[in-house]
Each structure stands twice: as structure tokens, then as C-alpha cells.
Amino acid sequence: MTVYSVILSAGIGKRMKSSTPKVLHEVLGKPIVAYAVDALANCGKVLQTIVVISKRSGLIRQYLEERPEDKPANKPEDKLEGKPANRNLIFAYQEEPLGTADALRAGVEVLPERDFDCVVVMAGDTPLVKSSTLSELIERHAFLKSDLTLTTFIASNPNSYGRIKRGPESAVQCIIEDGDASAEEKKIFEVNSGLYVFGKKALALLREIGKNEKKGEYYLTDIVSLCNAKGLNVNTHVAPNEYEFMGINTRYDMLVAQKALQREIALKWMEEGVTMMDVESIIIHPGVSIGKDTVIYPNVQLEGNTRIGEGCKIYSNVRIVDTELEDRVIINDSTVIDKSKILSGSTIGPFARVRPGSEIGPKARIGNFVEIKNSTIGFNTKASHLTYIGDAILGRDINIGAGTITCNYDGKDKHKTVIKDGVFIGSGSQLVAPVTINGNAFVGAGSTITADVPEKALAISRTKQRNISGWVKPKENETKENETIKNKTGE
Ligand code: UD1
Numbered sequence: 001m002t003v004y005s006v007i008l009s010a011g012i013g014k015r016m017k018s019s020t021p022k023v024l025h026e027v028l029g030k031p032i033v034a035y036a037v038d039a040l041a042n043c044g045k046v047l048q049t050i051v052v053i054s055k056r057s058g059l060i061r062q063y064l065e066e067r068p069e070d071k072p073a074n075k076p077e078d079k080l081e082g083k084p085a086n087r088n089l090i091f092a093y094q095e096e097p098l099g100t101a102d103a104l105r106a107g108v109e110v111l112p113e114r115d116f117d118c119v120v121v122m123a124g125d126t127p128l129v130k131s132s133t134l135s136e137l138i139e140r141h142a143f144l145k146s147d148l149t150l151t152t153f154i155a156s157n158p159n160s161y162g163r164i165k166r167g168p169e170s171a172v173q174c175i176i177e178d179g180d181a182s183a184e185e186k187k188i189f190e191v192n193s194g195l196y197v198f199g200k201k202a203l204a205l206l207r208e209i210g211k212n213e214k215k216g217e218y219y220l221t222d223i224v225s226l227c228n229a230k231g232l233n234v235n236t237h238v239a240p241n242e243y244e245f246m247g248i249n250t251r252y253d254m255l256v257a258q259k260a261l262q263r264e265i266a267l268k269w270m271e272e273g274v275t276m277m278d279v280e281s282i283i284i285h286p287g288v289s290i291g292k293d294t295v296i297y298p299n300v301q302l303e304g305n306t307r308i309g310e311g312c313k314i315y316s317n318v319r320i321v322d323t324e325l326e327d328r329v330i331i332n333d334s335t336v337i338d339k340s341k342i343l344s345g346s347t348i349g350p351f352a353r354v355r356p357g358s359e360i361g362p363k364a365r366i367g368n369f370v371e372i373k374n375s376t377i378g379f380n381t382k383a384s385h386l387t388y389i390g391d392a393i394l395g396r397d398i399n400i401g402a403g404t405i406t407c408n409y410d411g412k413d414k415h416k417t418v419i420k421d422g423v424f425i426g427s428g429s430q431l432v433a434p435v436t437i438n439g440n441a442f443v444g445a446g447s448t449i450t451a452d453v454p455e456k457a458l459a460i461s462r463t464k465q466r467n468i469s470g471w472v473k474p475k476e477n478e479t480k481e482n483e484t485i486k487n488k489t490g491e
């Protein structure tokens, strides 16, 4: 069976009140239109997808052609496994936003061949449709030898959707758009999802759709009565739940879709053996994976292509972006980790920040108010308090005292700090890069290190302490007070 699909996403999206095209708004970090693209690509039945966009929305094309999550820089090769097979998109342009029928016409014009069985038509603003639903719909269309199959659902709030008008033996007669519906018709709860399968005969009737005088647009929904008039075989597929087909027209719709997806993702990971202390406040992007026996506390955000191992604990107010956590890693409260790798058994936070390009562990300890940037921290190395480590390579079994700073930036260039195995850096030290502290060396607290330190040496660069006795003079009012006390007590 040869199946193509068309995603309609050339509309203005007025109701979003945004300068960004509606379908580029993100639900859980992924633009709305990308959900439709992926669902069609993953359903296993669609040969190629045509995306209809407006001339003004070049950004949509740009995004779909250069999806950041596909870039190997953020994504080691093995993560490409889940990449949908079909990203071979064709773009079509709708000159003016003259309605959904006009948009589909623009899409059909660029179909690469005329010899196909059917075309799946989907709105670019319905992000929750599953690929399994799409493949079932295509199968149903073929099984019923249908000319047009539309997916409908029973909406708890049907406002803004086209209503499905059924006649004798509940055959679908036509779709009435919200704006055209009478008070009686508005009470119909069965609505059009905007997801259809068109056979060739139904597609041929597209050009017969006339302009809706009220809105000045060509409504794709008029295809139903046209097909009926020609005696074509029209069928519906009534979806078992409503949120899968919800369309996003407003910011509120976006929130509803996000909450539904958030819940679905959380439930999926719970089924895989992950403990969630909350569902409402834990945000997990669709590209994230989590190992079993990991526990996630409230207010956690796991974003992008993050991979979490088994038996990890992620406490509250943590945000992890495009990062890999191996097994048994603990992320304490209020910590941010971006584009890094945390090796097994390490502990990070509370109140830590790990910036891109860092690799920490195994069994390392990064404590409170520590910032790590573009650095490697080896086995069992500890930086427990108030430290900045940037552009550094640290070996194993190192202790970094509180308040240590790598001075990696000279105002112009960044330089490297190398700290070899077993080194001890005393508190409050500055390591002025480029500099190397060799194995098992010891840096005295409060030192400013500007030259390499040899193996096992003690480096100390602070001035010798002097104590000047009696240096502090009593304050004037202190003297007076003492006098008063003396007088009162008769001393
Ligand atoms: C549409 C349906 C409605 C259905 C609802 C489901 C029509 C006339 N109405 O209404 O029956 O219940 O979807 O969510 O089809 N688009 C274009 N070019 C245009 C106009 C729209 O490409 O000129 C695209 C939009 O970008 C959008 C999709 O088509 O992705 C649907 O358009 P939208 O304006 O959101 O239609 P609804 O009013 O939601």
C-alpha cells in the first residue's frame, strides 16, 4: 500500500497572540509540529510526509530540517537509535491562509507520484496523536475500502471544534464548523479531530469545495457532504479518548496538552520501575530515558536527551538538560546540570551547577555552591564546598578545599588547569591557569598558585603571619561606659 501524508501548518495561529508561528511553540521542549512529523514517521505505513507551510514561516522549515536533537554534538551516536526512519520531508507552500482545504490543495500539488492508495491528512496543531493510532486508522480505511475516513471524538467541551452531524443509521452527513453551528448543533459533543484518510476519489473533490462566505475561507470539512453527494464511502473512526486528538489553538490548550503528556510520560516510567514522588510537578521531556529503581522527588525537570541510569536519586528543584547520569548517582536539591556526564556512584549538590562539557566521577563528590564548567573530575575526587572549577582536568582521589578557584580566564583567553591524582588543595586557594599541580602535591590554604607544583611538594604562597600585640585600641564610648560601671559599683 502506498501512503503519503500531509501536515497542515500554514495557518496564522492568531489565537496564540504570538510572533512565533503556532506550531513552533513547544510542548515539553518539542515544537508542536514535530510531534505530528514523528508520529507519522514512526507509524510504519507512511512513505513520505508533506508539510504545508506559509511563505512567512520559514522558521518551521528551518527547524524541521535542522532539528537540534539530531545533531551528534549533543547526542552520542548510540542515541540516534530512536530516530524516526522517515525524516525525508517535502515542503509545500500555501500562498495565503485561505483555509484548510486550500492548504491541502497546496500539499497535494507536490505529491511525488500520482499512483498512491491514500493520503493521511493531519493538522500540525494536534501533538498528542500516537503513531499506533495512525497505523490503525490507515488499516481501517483500507479494510473498509473507504474513500474518506475521519477521526472523531467526544469532547467534554466541544467549543471551537467542527461538530459531526449524523443522519439515519448514524451515518455521518456533514461537519458544521463552530462559527456556523446553530444553538441546537452546538449541543453536539462529537467533534472533528482534523485527522483524515483520503482516497483518490475524495481528493479529486477538493477543488469543488467553495468559499465559506462568513469566514472567506475554504473549509476542508466541506469534503464530507461533497463525498456523500457523490455517493462515496465515508466512514468515521471514533477515538476512545479525547485528549489524544485535542487541537492547540490557545496558550491554555498548550498547557492542557502539556499536562496530559506529562502524565502519560510519568506513568510510562513508573511502569518501567521508576518511583515518582509527584506527577504534577515533575517534567520529563519525551526524549529522556530513566533506569529502574530511580527515585524522583517533586519539582524536577529532566530535559532534552537526558539519560538517567538505575538506582539514582534526584531530589527537588533540580534541572538536568542533555546529560547522562550513570547508575546510583545522587543529585541533591536545587542543582542544575547541563550537557554533561555524571559517572556511577557520584553525588552532586545541593546547590551545585554543572555546566556543559563536564564529566564527573565515578564516586566523585561535588557539594554545595560548587560550579564546574568544561572539566573532568576523576574517581573519588571531592570538591565539597564553594568552589569554581573551569577548563580543568582533575585526576582521582583529589581533595579540593572550600573556596578554591581555578582562574581560567585572563580577560582574553581561557586556560587549562591540570590537577593530578592524590593532590590536596587547601581552602581558599587560587590556581592561576595554565598551571599543573602534579601527583600527591599539597597546596597550603590561602595560596595563589601561578607556577607548576612538582610531585609530592608543598606549595605555599601566602605571607608569613605577624601578630602585633595591643594593636586594637579601646573605643572612646567603651572607655566612658567602663567609667560609669566603675562609678556605679564603687570600684
Ligand atoms: C479545524 C477544523 C475543525 C476541527 C479542528 C480540530 C476546518 C475548517 N476546521 O478547526 O473541524 O474540529 O480543526 O482541531 O478544517 N491551516 C493551514 N492553512 C490555513 C488554515 C489552517 O495550513 O489556511 C492549518 C493550521 O496551521 C492548523 C490546521 O490547519 O495546523 C487547522 O487549522 P485551525 O485554524 O487550527 O483550524 P480549527 O479552527 O482548529
Ligand code: CA
Pocket: 123, 125, 247, 248, 249
Ligand atoms: Ca486547531
